[in-house]
Amino acid sequence: MLVSHLLFGLSLALFAQGYSSKDHDDRIKTALAMDTSATGASTTPDGRVFLILPHVDGTTGPKIVEVVGSKHTLVPYPNVQWNSWKASTDSAADAGTKYVSTNAQRVGPDGNLWVVDSGIPSQFLNSSKLVSFNLTTNEVERIYYLGDVVTKDGLLNDVRFNGKFAYLTEYAIGSIIVLDLETGDARMVLRGDTSTVAVIPDSADGQFLISSTTGQPQYIHADHLEVSPDGRYFYYQPGSGYMWRLETKYLNEALHNKTTADLLPTYTKPFSLTPATGGTAIDAEGNIYYSDIDRHEIRYIAPNRITALLVRDSRLEWVDAMWVDNHQRLWMCASQLNRGDLFVQPNNQPSTITKPVYIYTIDIGHNPSPIDHA
Structure with a gap:
């Protein structure tokens, strides 16, 4: 079958050599061991831990959870109701007050x-949203509905903050959303721009990923993003x-100035020749950490490139x-996302994820960026 050959027989020439990974680095510590994947962890200064669960391994349940107690119980956050979306029975109104298709969670600079x-903007525009929860009351503080901005063709991916502005990546079309909080x-902005559109399919373990939905190589457009600690640069x-x-300054001005928005492609600059990347983070010194999902590595880019x-x-x-986190540790969710049901697996298996699934930490000797999160 052509699809199988593409995924399991096609080696990327770019990574044809030097593929060995060290089996065990003693600096890596296990934070959590779970029976399902997590694609992102965030923490508060007082030690609360939140996770996003993609359920790409056949499991079901809440999408956003808090890790509670010594037994690391996963509790739906903020409650079961927000995590109770059912496409077969829920209404358009429900789509605005439940998680429909969560892609990211993080503690912000406001705590x-x-x-x-x-969401599913092609069906429910109000399902495409950014939601802020007050962690003192554990109640919704504000919902930003963005369906009219991303349109029915766009899909929100992740968010970062810079004062009163939030920036979001949109990965289906390839664009950036600028939001005044x-x-x-x-x-x-930058819809379909060279800087926001992937030129090759995504890959992992040295092989192109094939969508289990379309049977075609998977392109993930605008995805990872960070803001420099001084708020000057958007990566x-x-x-x-x-x-x-x-x-x-150009990104912020583009929010209310169409001329500047149209000129944004002239202000974008290549910064680093990064590989296929699973996730990023930034520290207080402006070092950007990224995961190389072909080589099982974490690398970092200093501000001088x-x-x-x-x-x-x-x-x-x-x-x-x-x-x-505030203890100068980098949290790393080893999600095994490429082995989940989003992509074609050997012998058309629904999932080849190995359990337990681990979340690791490693000391990096740097604090988080002060404008990134509390």
Whole structure:
């Protein structure tokens, strides 16, 4: 079958050599061992831990959870109701007040928990949203409905903050969303731009990924994003790599100035030749960490563009969204996303994820960026 050959027989020439991974690096510590994948962890200064669960391994249940107690119980956050979406029975109104298709969660600089719900905008525009939860009351503080901005063809991916602005990647078309957190005004920019569109399919373990839905190579457009600690630069890239940089002053101005929005492609600059990437994070020094999902590595890019290896370990199977906590640790969810039901597996198996699924940490000696999260 052609699809099987594409996924399991096609080696990327770019990575044809030097594919060995160290089996075990003693600096890596296990934070959690679970029976389902997590694609992102975030923490609060007082030790609360939140996860996003993609359920790509046949499991069901809540999408956003808090890890509670010494037994690490996964509790639906903020409650069961928000995690109770059922496509077969729920209404358009429900789509605005439940998680429909969550893509990211993170504690923001304001101390709130922010959840990105890409939703199903082709059916329910109000399902595409950014939700802020007050972690003191555990109640919704504000919902930003973005369906009119992403349109029925777009899908929200992740979010970062810069003062009163939030920036979101949109991965189906390939674009950036600029959002004013005070007014709720938002605009899509860089739609279909060279910097937001993947030029090759995503890959993992040295092989192109094949969508289990379409049977075609999987392209993931605008995906990873970070903001420099001084708020000056916005970094972003497609899933398959090649990181770009843009001064935030242009991005912010583009929200209300169409001329500036149209000129944004002239302000974008290549920043780093990154590989296929599972997730990123940034520290207080401006080092950007990224996971190389072909080589099972975590590398980091200094502000001067010099790249260095942090760790290589065979256990780092598709490390997704990363997190720098207040104890100078980098959290790494080894999600095994490439082995889940999103992609074609050997012998058409629904999933080849090996359990337990681990979330690891490693000391990096740097604090989180002060504008990234509390």
